[in-house]
Amino acid sequence: MSTPFDPCSLTLTEAMTGRPSPSPLQYAFAAKTGAHAGRGGTPPMTAGAARQQLSSLLAQSSASSQGRALYVHIPFCRVRCSFCNFFKYAASAELMANYFDLLLLDLERKAVQPWSQAQPFDAVYIGGGTPTDLTAAQIFTLGQRIQQCLPLADDCEITLEGRLNKFDDDKFASALKAGFNRFSFGVQSFDTQVRRAAKRLDDREPLLAQLKRLTASNAATIAIDLMYGLPHQTADSWQQDLEDTLSAGVDGVDLYQLIQFKGSGIERDVEKGRITQPMDSPQRALLYQQGSRYFAQHGLKQLSYCHWATSNKERSRYNSLAKSGAEILAVGAGAGGSLAGFGYMQPRDIEPWQQAIENNQWPVAMMMVKPANYLQDAALVGACDTGLLTPAQIGAARFRAAQPLFAKWQQHGLAKLNIQAGQDCVELTTAGKFWSVNMANGMLQYLNQNPQAVEACETAA
Numbered sequence: 001m002s003t004p005f006d007p008c009s010l011t012l013t014e015a016m017t018g019r020p021s022p023s024p025l026q027y028a029f030a031a032k033t034g035a036h037a038g039r040g041g042t043p044p045m046t047a048g049a050a051r052q053q054l055s056s057l058l059a060q061s062s063a064s065s066q067g068r069a070l071y072v073h074i075p076f077c078r079v080r081c082s083f084c085n086f087f088k089y090a091a092s093a094e095l096m097a098n099y100f101d102l103l104l105l106d107l108e109r110k111a112v113q114p115w116s117q118a119q120p121f122d123a124v125y126i127g128g129g130t131p132t133d134l135t136a137a138q139i140f141t142l143g144q145r146i147q148q149c150l151p152l153a154d155d156c157e158i159t160l161e162g163r164l165n166k167f168d169d170d171k172f173a174s175a176l177k178a179g180f181n182r183f184s185f186g187v188q189s190f191d192t193q194v195r196r197a198a199k200r201l202d203d204r205e206p207l208l209a210q211l212k213r214l215t216a217s218n219a220a221t222i223a224i225d226l227m228y229g230l231p232h233q234t235a236d237s238w239q240q241d242l243e244d245t246l247s248a249g250v251d252g253v254d255l256y257q258l259i260q261f262k263g264s265g266i267e268r269d270v271e272k273g274r275i276t277q278p279m280d281s282p283q284r285a286l287l288y289q290q291g292s293r294y295f296a297q298h299g300l301k302q303l304s305y306c307h308w309a310t311s312n313k314e315r316s317r318y319n320s321l322a323k324s325g326a327e328i329l330a331v332g333a334g335a336g337g338s339l340a341g342f343g344y345m346q347p348r349d350i351e352p353w354q355q356a357i358e359n360n361q362w363p364v365a366m367m368m369v370k371p372a373n374y375l376q377d378a379a380l381v382g383a384c385d386t387g388l389l390t391p392a393q394i395g396a397a398r399f400r401a402a403q404p405l406f407a408k409w410q411q412h413g414l415a416k417l418n419i420q421a422g423q424d425c426v427e428l429t430t431a432g433k434f435w436s437v438n439m440a441n442g443m444l445q446y447l448n449q450n451p452q453a454v455e456a457c458e459t460a461a
C-alpha cells in the first residue's frame with residue numbers, strides 16, 4: 001500500500017536546494033561537493049569475491065542498452081603538475097615498455113571473453129597520466145590491437161589523451177594510422193606565467209603553434225582542457241585563454257574548475273610564499289560565467305556543464321557514456337570499470353596489477369554493487385550534466401516527486417521550470433550549471449530521503 005504524499009512532510013535541506021543569495025552563481029552552495037556526482041554502492045567485496053564476480057560477469061554474453069566503452073589507463077607523466085592529483089609514476093622508457101607489454105596482455109585476455117564480444121563498443125578512451133608519452137610505435141600497436149581484438153561500432157570514438165609537448169608528427173601519424181579519431185590535450189592555460197607556475201612544459205607561442213598545426217590538418221577531432229582558478233590567473237588572462245582556444249581552431253573544449261587537494265604542489269607553493277593563495281570558489285564562478293558567455297556569443301554548442309563543441313565533429317561520446325551509466329571495460333593499472341551493476345577498480349600500483357596478470361588472475365583491487373536503481377541515478381546525473389531535465393530522461397515519477405525541489409531551485413536562481421503538458425522540463429541556469437554536481441547530488445539525496453514522494457507519484461501514474 002502506498003503512503004499518501006504530504007508535501008509538508010518533505011525533507012528539503014540547503015544541500016539539496018542551495019541557499020537564497022543575490023548571486024546564486026557565486027554563493028548558492030559553499031563549495032563543490034566533489035568532482036563527480038553519484039551515490040556510492042555497497043561496501044567493497046573481498047579481493048577473492050571480486051575476482052570471481054568479474055570472471056562471471058565477463059563470461060556472460062550480455063548486452064546493455066546504455067552502450068559500452070573501453071577505458072585504458074597509462075599511469076605515467078614526465079613532470080608532476082602543481083595542481084594535479086592524477087600523477088602516479090615518473091615516465092621512463094624502460095618502465096613504460098614493461099608496462100606496455102603487460103597492458104596488451106590485460107587487454108587481450110579481456111577481449112576474448114564472451115562479454116567483450118557480445119556488443120560493439122561505442123567509445124574507446126586511452127587516459128592517464130599522459131598516454132601521448134608512449135612512443136609512436138606503442139601508440140600504433142595499442143590502437144591496432146584494440147581494433148583487432150574488440151568489436152567496435154562503425155562510428156566508434158577512439159580518443160588518445162595527453163599533452164602537446166613532444167607529441168610530434170610521427171606520433172600523430174601513427175595514432176591516425178591505428179584508428180584514433182579524437183585527441184584530448186590538456187592545455188590548462190595558454191598564459192606563460194600561469195603555465196610556468198603550474199609546471200607545465202612549453203610557453204604560450206610554441207604551444208599555440210603546435211595546436212594550430214594539428215587542428216589545421218583536419219585529420220581528427222581535437223579537444224582541449226582548460227582550467228580556471230590556477231595561480232596567477234585573472235579575468236584578463238582567462239579572456240585571452242578563451243580567445244586563444246577559438247583561434248586555435250579546436251573542435252571541443254572543457255572548462256575545469258581547479259579542485260584543490262591536500263598535499264598539492266599549489267598548497268606547498270603557497271606555504272613557501274612562492275605564490276599567493278589562488279582564487280576562491282566565488283571568484284572561480286565568475287570565470288566560469290565569463291567562459292560560458294563568451295562561448296555562447298561565438299555560437300559554440302554546450303554539450304555538458306563543462307564541455308563545449310565548436311563543430312559537429314566533436315561528440316565527447318566517452319564522457320557522456322561514462323556519466324550516464326554505460327558499461328565500461330577497464331584495462332591497465334588504476335583503471336576503473338562498470339559492468340552490469342558492479343563498479344570496480346584495478347590496482348593503482350603496477351606491482352599488484354602485474355602480479356595478478358602474471359598469475360593469470362583478474363587484476364581487481366575493489367568491487368562494489370551499485371545501488372538497485374543505479375541506471376535511473378545515472379540518467380539523472382547525466383541530465384544535470386547537460387543542464388536539461390525532462391520526465392523522459394529521469395523518469396516521470398521522479399520528475400513529479402521532485403517538483404518541490406525544482407520550485408526551490410527556481411526560487412534560488414538555479415533553474416527555470418517549464419511545466420506545460422507534454423513539454424515539462426527543468427533547465428539549469430548558468431548558476432545551476434556551475435553547481436551541476438551539487439544539484440545532482442542534492443537531487444539524489446532528496447529522492448533518497450523522501451521515498452514516500454516517489455512512491456506516491458508512481459502510484460498516481
Ligand SMILES: C[S@@+](CC[C@H](N)C(=O)[O-])C[C@H]1O[C@@H](n2cnc3c(N)ncnc32)[C@H](O)[C@@H]1O
Pocket residue numbers: 077083084085086128129130131161162163185186187188225226227256257258259260261
Ligand atoms: C588526467 S589529466 C591528463 C592530462 C594530461 N596528462 C595533461 O598533462 O594535460 C586530465 C585533466 O584533468 C584536469 N585536472 C587535473 N587536475 C585537476 C584539478 N586539481 N582540478 C581540476 N581539474 C584537474 C586537467 O584539466 C587535465 O587536463
Ligand code: SF4
Pocket residue numbers: 076077078079080081084085086087128129130163186
Ligand atoms: S596534468 Fe597531466 S601531466 Fe600533469 S601531472 Fe596531471 S596527468 Fe600528469
